[in-house]
Amino acid sequence: xxxxxxxxxxxxxxxxxxxxxxxxxxxxxxxxxxxxxxxxxxxxxxxxxxxxxxxxxxxxxxxxxxxxxxxxxxxxxxxxxxxxxxxxxxxxxxxxxxxxxxxxxxxxxxxxxxxxxxxxxxxxxxxxxxxxxxxxxxxxxxxxxxxxxxxxxxxxxxxxxxxxxxxxxxxxxxxxxxxxxxxxxxxxxxxxxxxxxxxxxxxxxxxxxxxxxxxxxxxxxxxxxxxx
Amino acid sequence: xxxxxxxxxxxxxxxxxxxxxxxxxxxxxxxxxxxxxxxxxxxxxxxxxxxxxxxxxxxxxxxxxxxxxxxxx
Numbered sequence: 001x002x003x004x005x006x007x008x009x010x011x012x013x014x015x016x017x018x019x020x021x022x023x024x025x026x027x028x029x030x031x032x033x034x035x036x037x038x039x040x041x042x043x044x045x046x047x048x049x050x051x052x053x054x055x056x057x058x059x060x061x062x063x064x065x066x067x068x069x070x071x072x073x074x075x076x077x078x079x080x081x082x083x084x085x086x087x088x089x090x091x092x093x094x095x096x097x098x099x100x101x102x103x104x105x106x107x108x109x110x111x112x113x114x115x116x117x118x119x120x121x122x123x124x125x126x127x128x129x130x131x132x133x134x135x136x137x138x139x140x141x142x143x144x145x146x147x148x149x150x151x152x153x154x155x156x157x158x159x160x161x162x163x164x165x166x167x168x169x170x171x172x173x174x175x176x177x178x179x180x181x182x183x184x185x186x187x188x189x190x191x192x193x194x195x196x197x198x199x200x201x202x203x204x205x206x207x208x209x210x211x212x213x214x215x216x217x218x219x220x221x222x223x224x225x226x227x228x
Numbered sequence: 229x230x231x232x233x234x235x236x237x238x239x240x241x242x243x244x245x246x247x248x249x250x251x252x253x254x255x256x257x258x259x260x261x262x263x264x265x266x267x268x269x270x271x272x273x274x275x276x277x278x279x280x281x282x283x284x285x286x287x288x289x290x291x292x293x294x295x296x297x298x299x300x301x
Contacts, residue, residue: 047260048261111298118291126254130257132261
């Protein structure tokens with residue numbers, strides 16, 4: 001039977017949630033919530049390559065704005081198909097004008113193109129669901145999988161992130177609340193950018209808190225605020 | 229059966245086969261990557277992946293029917 005870990009549900013970002021998250025997690029010993037490495041076996045539990053004590057805090061997909069052009073294309077195709085069937089008298093005139101053979105050859109080419117488009121549309125939607133950005137207690141994992149062509153995985157350990165930035169420039173990005181997360185790694189000037197992240201400020205705070213938790217443990221020392 | 233019909237049947241078989249292959253690959257992926265969806269991770273906040281997985285073969289079959297009508301008209 002498939003057993004799902006419920007990734008910690010994204011709380012209201014105004015609430016402090018670090019300690020809440022771990023205390024609510026069924027995989028953490030209730031007796032010792034400060035323990036960062038609970039004795040559990042999560043190997044390959046949520047994703048391939050997940051480590052033994054690795055807990056998925058949350059995950060995200062890209063913003064839906066990426067799919068908007070494909071939905072517009074689908075609506076256009078549907079409109080053209082409806083238009084074709086509603087314009088039958090006109091088309092019969094074209095058929096007589098062109099000759100039946102040429103007309104059917106053109107129709108067949110159009111059928112092939114629309115068939116290709118329909119498959120392409122669904123494959124792109126599936127690919128949208130397969131591309132996941134995961135935050136765990138150890139690292140940030142970006143799975144850039146597609147159904148047929150790509151199987152990219154990228155992992156950055158929380159310790160290796162020196163600086164994190166949110167880029168959310170432009171009216172469209174601000175209105176629809178998406179942007180890029182740019183992580184500068186401690187090994188020089190290398191950066192890793194996650195594009196089209198929905199609600200990027202939430203993930204910015206989430207990574208910052210995970211880093212702080214990695215350094216100080218679940219309970220921060222005195223003087224360090226638990227709130228963002 | 230003329231050339232037109234043969235080409236149509238070939239196109240339909242390829243189309244249906246590709247649909248089945250895509251769905252098989254999709255569900256084999258889902259079995260390996262298990263994430264509990266929430267309202268925050270669904271497309272537009274409510275569209276499940278399974279809805280598209282069900283819609284895909286239906287749309288393709290409907291399109292095969294529609295394209296047959298277009299071809300014989």
